[in-house]
Amino acid sequence: MQRVITFLSKIKYRVPFFKLNSFLSKADDDFFFIQVGANDGKTGDPLFKFVKNKKLHGILIEPVDYCFNTLVSNYKGCGVLKFINSSIASKSGFKDFYYIKENTKNVPIWFKALGSFDKKIILKHKWADKDIEKYVKKEKVKYKKGKLLWLNERSFFL
Numbered sequence: 001m002q003r004v005i006t007f008l009s010k011i012k013y014r015v016p017f018f019k020l021n022s023f024l025s026k027a028d029d030d031f032f033f034i035q036v037g038a039n040d041g042k043t044g045d046p047l048f049k050f051v052k053n054k055k056l057h058g059i060l061i062e063p064v065d066y067c068f069n070t071l072v073s074n075y076k077g078c079g080v081l082k083f084i085n086s087s088i089a090s091k092s093g094f095k096d097f098y099y100i101k102e103n104t105k106n107v108p109i110w111f112k113a114l115g116s117f118d119k120k121i122i123l124k125h126k127w128a129d130k131d132i133e134k135y136v137k138k139e140k141v142k143y144k145k146g147k148l149l150w151l152n153e154r155s156f157f158l
Contacts, residue, residue, distance in 0.1 A: 024050040033058040040070040063087040089143040097141040
């Protein structure tokens, strides 16, 4: 696998999150995306309908196994996609990763999108459920050396 993202210098747009739908509706055949922390590809994901309907090309990266398996299933038969079951770091190896256990009941749906190498980041969401700590699972995940294209809830770099 070629190291992730060699074309960062070619970024043309920074699109505010609230304008993403408008931007993606204009995506054409040469549009390419990379999504780090792709989760299941569907839950709360603004890219899903565009990737599915327009058969976009892209790379989806997700370190949590159960989310990764659902991600691959959700995008079956869609576009030219590369799936990577890993995270990205400055070197290759394994590291503790914290996330919400699979099939956790009676929690906000967005809880399954929580994941971090720092448990404190997960626990900051105690405001949504005071018992969040009992849902947190720690697992060693693989991470690969690569350059990072950051996609977050506020803006997308394209």
